[in-house]
Amino acid sequence: MRERLSHPRGTTARVTGCRVSGQEPGGEGSGLGAKTYACTFRWSVDGREFSAERPEGPYPQGKEVTVWLDERGRMSTGRPSWLSVPLFAAPVPFALYGAVFLGRWAAQDAAGWWRRAARD
DSSP states (O other): OHHHHHSOOEEEEEEEEEEEEEEEEOSTTSOEEEEEEEEEEEEEETTEEEEEEESOOOOOTTOEEEEEBOTTSOBOSSOOOTTHHHHHHTHHHHHHHHHHHHHHHHHHHHHHHHHHHHHO
């Protein structure tokens, strides 16, 4: 598993064509913005041919690009990154500290309420 995350399986794919797939919305009152593209990529893995269309580009026909593959040889949406693991884990210590802080505060408040109720 560790090997898979640090070295994702990639291969070279050839762009077989790109088309205009739409346009981004412009700012308020400015109409449409930049064109968006979808390109078709073709590659082979272990003698099997694959192709996929992704919202990327534009690329010239025949351009070779690296695509990242899942376990079945199909194109994945992105390359796994060791940077993403620490970024998603960073809030955990803060959440734990907050839970402990709130728990202590609630316990002290409940104890104070209990003492006041016992006196009355």
